[in-house]
């Protein structure tokens with residue numbers, strides 16, 4: 001079965017071609033530079049950019065996979081959650097292709113797809129469906145922060161999520177307070193390498209609460225007050241690096257502690273993680289150390305598959321189709337607020 005998948009839920013236009021659990025092509029066109037001057041993703045601009053890029057990106061994926069349009073057996077797209085007018089572009093384009101070819105169409109939940117990106121071996125681009133279940137999966141990006149229990153393939157339940165800002169949003173917003181450009185997450189990551197994580201003490205919200213929820217807006221507010229009260233520090237490169245390292249340490253400690261605790265309670269042996277913030281070196285190292293200490297197998301998505309991509313959409317869509325699960329068809333619409341159960 002050859003499947004074409006499209007992903008346009010936020011600021012990445014992506015198309016992938018998937019065949020029997022293998023990603024033949026995964027093309028991602030990022031809009032980061034476009035949105036940088038506005039300090040965040042502008043939905044209207046994102047949608048226009050998707051409209052411009054969706055067909056060339058799909059054509060590039062087909063070319064790279066050496067697949068003709070007539071060989072496509074099914075088409076998938078992200079149905080939600082995401083920015084409505086951005087989702088609409090990929091979803092309707094995919095439905096149009098499916099309609100024209102008279103092939104099945106599959107609408108996919110973006111968060112559910114994130115659960116599968118750590119399963120894709122970046123070198124072989126092949127998904128290993130047996131190796132990592134059951135697991136507790138951390139999905140952590142600019143738009144979401146959640147812990148999910150994956151009992152088996154296609155069987156999962158959400159354990160908890162953020163009650164306010166996502167972790168990536170916290171990186172980006174605290175970075176903005178420091179005068180860093182958008183998205184600040186990767187810059188804080190780089191600066192933190194030269195800083196002292198114990199230099200400044202920031203709160204670790206909900207870290208000791210018994211639930212699996214997260215909260216990052218209080219941390220952002222305490223960074224705001226810290227900068228207001230110590231403006232002189234911002235002129236000192238080393239102090240800025242210390243601030244980045246201290247903020248990152250607070251975010252990472254909460255994410256790691258809560259993930260490990262959930263995995264212990266759920267008695268799984270494996271932990272997985274994906275989403276843009278999973279690119280963070282501090283988080284990758286801390287998860288690795290905590291998993292080794294507690295004898296968990298850790299499976300992090302490859303950095304190329306942490307951020308939004310159509311490969312994860314295609315891999316999940318193919319499994320759903322094979323399992324005969326109910327999927328969205330040509331009559332369905334996008335679901336911008338579709339939360340994972």
Ligand code: KG4
Nearest residue numbers: 141142143168183185189276277279280307
């Ligand atoms: O998954 P993603 O591309 O998009 C969604 O939000 O869905 O994630 C983007 C987020 C941004 O908030 C960005 O700052 C953060 O991931 N991010 C990082 C790093 N790389 C990306 N945060 C911290 N350290 C990084 N290295």
Ligand code: ZN
Nearest residue numbers: 114141275308
């Ligand atoms: Zn995402």
